[in-house]
Amino acid sequence: MIRTVIFDMDGVIIDTEPIHHHAFFTEFAELGIPVTEAEYATFLGKSTRNVFQHLKEKYHLAQDVEAMVNRKRELFNKSFDEDAGLDLLPGVRTLIEDLRRHNVLLVVASSASKATIARVFDRFQLRPYFAHIVSGEDFAESKPHPAIFLRAAELAETPVAECIVIEDAANGIAAAKAAGIYCIAYASPHSQSQDLHQADRVIQDFAELNAASIQSIG
Incomplete structure (x- = not known):
């Protein structure tokens, strides 16, 4: 049983997936990396830290992983707090x-x-x-x-x-x-x-x- x-x-x-999507793609644009919807779909279920560790290696990003994680969290929190209909x-x-x-x-x-x-x-x-x-x-x-x-x-x-x-x-x-x-x-x-x-x-x-x-x- x-x-x-x-x-x-x-x-x-x-x-919350639409909010995560918006936060991620806003940051991808800020970083100037060409993440596709198909690639993004492979990230679902993974932690934000592991996603940015992967992207840092793939795109040779200079930014610190923690800084990228914190920026994504900031974008998510803003949208989350502003979405009264959630x-x-x-x-x-x-x-x-x-x-x-x-x-x-x-x-x-x-x-x-x-x-x-x-x-x-x-x-x-x-x-x-x-x-x-x-x-x-x-x-x-x-x-x-x-x-x-x-x-x-x-x-x-x-x-x-x-x-x-x-x-x-x-x-x-x-x-x-x-x-x-x-x-x-x-x-x-x-x-x-x-x-x-x-x-x-x-x-x-x-x-x-x-x-x-x-x-x-x-």
Whole structure:
């Protein structure tokens, strides 16, 4: 029986991908690097630090990685704070509340920084629902490396066979499967470029899930 649900955040709990996209491409323009949409799609699920480490090497950038990360965070925060219409994805709060009513432990395991996760959790009052928060900035390697999900299961004190992951990006799905965890993919409107075939199940709407159906997996 499933005892722990591990949520990705961006594109699963909240639709911040357009804000990330805007922040990244604004900075790419400032740096003068020709990142394409196709290349950007390969970054989804990776930490911002790892993205800029890759770009620094590829484009021989003189800028310090931390400076580039901080600039992207500054751009993201400004857009996030100014977007009054930003909300959780439809149905996800209902699912979260249902899972907690049925004593399912919740963990968020996001490639986002701790500061960005905190910004989302504080704005939408999510902290009471989640037992643990795991940020990709604490790991040397980003998804598709499984470390972040293995750590989430470890913190939850739950065997991987009794966990599931909810993801929207190919890198995240690959990480979940590498960790040996059942993965449900949410086909987000902003993840149409993502290959979801590795997922154990693909949903189009969070109304397709509830605590009873999740607990019965496996």
